Amino acid sequence: MSRALGPFTAVLGRDLLLAWRGRADVLVTLAFFVVVVCLFPFGVGAEPNQLRAIAPGVLWVAALLSTLLSLHRLFAQDHADGTLEQLLLTPEPTVLWVVAKISAHWIATGLPLVVVAPGLALLFDVEQGALGVLILSLALGTPILALLGAVGAALTLGLRGGGMLLALLVLPLFVPVLIFGAGAVDAYLSGVGAQAHLLLLGGGLLATLALAPLACAAALRIAVE
Amino acid sequence: MQKPERSKSIFRFAAPQMFYPLAGKLAPWFAGISAVLAAAGLWLGFFVAPTDAVQGDVYRVIYIHVAAAWMSMFVYLVMAFWSFVGLVMNTRLSFIMSQALAPTGAMFCFVALWTGALWGKPTWGAYWVWDARLTSQLLLLFLYLGFMALTRAIEDPRRADKAGAIIALVGAVNVPIIYFSVKWWNTLHQGASVSLNKAPSMATTMLTGMLVMALAAWAYTIAVTLWRVRSLILERERHTDWVAAELNALEGKI
Numbered sequence: 001m002s003r004a005l006g007p008f009t010a011v012l013g014r015d016l017l018l019a020w021r022g023r024a025d026v027l028v029t030l031a032f033f034v035v036v037v038c039l040f041p042f043g044v045g046a047e048p049n050q051l052r053a054i055a056p057g058v059l060w061v062a063a064l065l066s067t068l069l070s071l072h073r074l075f076a077q078d079h080a081d082g083t084l085e086q087l088l089l090t091p092e093p094t095v096l097w098v099v100a101k102i103s104a105h106w107i108a109t110g111l112p113l114v115v116v117a118p119g120l121a122l123l124f125d126v127e128q129g130a131l132g133v134l135i136l137s138l139a140l141g142t143p144i145l146a147l148l149g150a151v152g153a154a155l156t157l158g159l160r161g162g163g164m165l166l167a168l169l170v171l172p173l174f175v176p177v178l179i180f181g182a183g184a185v186d187a188y189l190s191g192v193g194a195q196a197h198l199l200l201l202g203g204g205l206l207a208t209l210a211l212a213p214l215a216c217a218a219a220l221r222i223a224v225e
Numbered sequence: 226m227q228k229p230e231r232s233k234s235i236f237r238f239a240a241p242q243m244f245y246p247l248a249g250k251l252a253p254w255f256a257g258i259s260a261v262l263a264a265a266g267l268w269l270g271f272f273v274a275p276t277d278a279v280q281g282d283v284y285r286v287i288y289i290h291v292a293a294a295w296m297s298m299f300v301y302l303v304m305a306f307w308s309f310v311g312l313v314m315n316t317r318l319s320f321i322m323s324q325a326l327a328p329t330g331a332m333f334c335f336v337a338l339w340t341g342a343l344w345g346k347p348t349w350g351a352y353w354v355w356d357a358r359l360t361s362q363l364l365l366l367f368l369y370l371g372f373m374a375l376t377r378a379i380e381d382p383r384r385a386d387k388a389g390a391i392i393a394l395v396g397a398v399n400v401p402i403i404y405f406s407v408k409w410w411n412t413l414h415q416g417a418s419v420s421l422n423k424a425p426s427m428a429t430t431m432l433t434g435m436l437v438m439a440l441a442a443w444a445y446t447i448a449v450t451l452w453r454v455r456s457l458i459l460e461r462e463r464h465t466d467w468v469a470a471e472l473n474a475l476e477g478k479i
Contacts, residue, residue, distance in 0.1 A: 151395055155388045159378050168374055169392060172367040173399050176406035183410060204402075211398065215391055222387045 007092035008100045015104030018077075025073065030112045033066040037120045048125050055124035056134065056185035060178050063113050063138060064145060068170065070109040071149040072156075072163055074101065075220065079157050085224050094217040102150045102213070110142035126185075133188040133198075140201040141181040147212040148173050154219035177204065239316050241458040242467055248458075252451040259444035266292075266441055269434035286344045287431075292438040294337035296446060297365060298400075300330030304372070305397035308390035318454075320386035321461070323393060324376055325453035329446050331369035338362055357408040364403050368396040382461060 019026055040058045041051060078084040087097055117138055118131040126134070152170040156162035184197035238244045270288035277284040304323040311319030341359065342352040353359065372392055379385035462468045 148395075151391070155375060155392055156378075161378065165371075165374055165378055168367065169371040172364045172371065172403070173395070175364055176399075176402050179406045179410040215395055219388065219391050222384050222391070225384060 005096075007090070007097050011087075011097040011100035012104050015101055016107060019104065019108035025070075026108050026112070029066050029070045029109050030116060032069055033062050033113055034116065034120065036062040036065060038123070041123075051124045052126060055121055055126045056130075056182040056189075058124070059117055059121060059134065060138075060141075060182040063117065063142060064171075064174055064178055066113065067110065067142060067145045067149060068167055068174075070105070071146075071153045071166060071170070074105050074150055074153045075157055075223075076153075079223070084220065088221060088224060094220070095213045098150070098213045098217050098220070099209075102146050102216070105150075106143050106146040110146055113142060114138045127189070130185050130188050133194045134185050136198055137181045137184040137194070137201060140198060140205055141177045144177050144201070144205050144208050145174055147208040147216075148177075151212055151215045151219055154216050154223060157220070157223040177201070180204070239318050241318055241321070241462055242465075244318055245455055245458050245471075248451040248455050252448050252455070255444045255448035255451065259441050259448055262437055262441035262444060266434050266437035269430060269437060274430045274434050275428055280348060283344060283347050286340050288434050288438045290337055290340040290344060291435050292442040293333040293340065294362065295439055296442040297330055297334035297337055297362070300326050300333065300446060301365060301368070301393075301397065301400065304330060305393045308393040311386065312390050312394075317386070317461070320390060321454055321457045322450070324386075324389060325450045325457055326446075327369055327373050327376075328453070329449050331366060331373065333442070333446075334362060334366040334369055338366065357404070357410075360407040361400075361404045364407075365400065368400070372396065 037058060040054065044050060044054065075084060078087070088094065114135060118135055121131055121134055149166075149170050152166045152173075155169065156166045159165060180197045180200050184194040184201065187197055188194040238247055266288060270285055274285070276282055304326045307319045307323040307326070310316065311323065338359070341362075345354065346352050372389055375392055376385045376389035379388055459468055459471070
């Protein structure tokens with residue numbers, strides 16, 4: 001068991017260590033999230049009822065954008081210094097270490113968003129009970145964003161203007177996650193119950209976990225060919 | 226040089242050199258069929274078909290709108306199909322096919338959205354409603370644009386082919402997910418205010434006009450795609466002798 005997961009834990013540990021050493025990059029993503037969320041009251045007015053109504057959508061769109069912002073870093077450095085080619089040459093299954101890299105990326109950039117989001121939701125006067133649903137929906141949804149985004153990041157690896165292209169490629173794919181994520185909180189607030197939305201997000205997570213790493217591995221092979 | 230003409234199998238046309246003349250022969254036929262069908266369909270739609278009892282003459286936009294909307298969705302599936310074939314069998318022509326299809330699909334997508342907006346203003350009172358059909362159509366347009374941007378951003382054709390194929394397949398898996406997500410999102414919040422399904426049952430001439438226009442859109446797509454495939458083949462194979470000979474012959478004609 002531990003032998004089979006060896007490459008997974010090795011890559012996970014390495015990437016987490018690298019993320020820790022480059023804390024500034026991670027913090028910038030988080031700061032971006034906080035700043036974008038705080039811009040909305042200035043843009044739409046600080047009327048409490050309105051803020052309460054738009055809070056789930058605002059938090060989710062901001063989470064989505066800051067995920068997008070950090071995605072290009074997922075493979076770029078390894079591609080530049082040749083680590084990626086070495087990893088592809090190893091006999092270990094590609095999908096395994098690709099999942100490890102995406103997991104490390106999510107722990108470094110997605111997890112902080114999940115932790116910070118409830119605090120920001122309080123600025124929008126979201127009621128206590130909805131905070132738990134928000135945390136759950138982000139915890140289930142942001143890994144999907146990371147997995148889908150990884151495919152886009154691998155496809156645009158090393159291209160000029162790759163960042164904009166990445167946004168165009170993955171944003172339409174992110175829409176279902178946004179709908180069910182923000183919808184979970186809305187459904188809870190309107191008294192319908194968030195269970196259906198959260199189950200759909202969970203199902204989506206399992207489906208992307210099964211399929212996206214395969215597409216990502218294929219895209220990486222094409223990128224270094 | 227090899228003589229691929231000897232093979233009698235239909236798969237000989239998988240070679241760009243063999244497909245190029247075939248596409249050249251077929252394209253004008255499909256263009257002609259498309260022109261005739263479009264003329265017939267528009268004549269049926271705008272002069273023969275009766276004025277709608279509920280919507281008046283505004284409804285006549287459906288003769289363009291419905292054909293474009295059907296085609297935009299179908300073309301994406303065909304594009305994903307050729308991408309899949311290309312990835313599995315590693316045939317260059319399949320990738321060329323899917324890249325030649327994309328601009329036409331995007332065009333139909335845009336036409337469907339644009340005519341829909343023109344129809345929506347007098348009928349619903351708004352150019353745009355966040356209805357499930359409209360929203361998923363808009364996202365389909367973004368998927369087309371993403372595919373085209375990606376394949377054109379990569380300079381190495383082999384990498385562009387395969388990267389484009391992957392994003393086309395990822396998109397094809399996501400299209401139904403997007404469709405159902407926006408459908409549920411819409412019905413959960415607003416209730417279905419407007420639905421295209423509940424249109425009053427149509428007169429036969431209306432339906433005929435619409436189907437003829439749909440066939441015209443098919444023929445048009447095939448013709449334009451074949452011409453685009455020819456250009457792409459010439460561009461990709463420009464280092465070969467037969468393309469040089471072909472270009473010389475073309476110059477002689479001009």
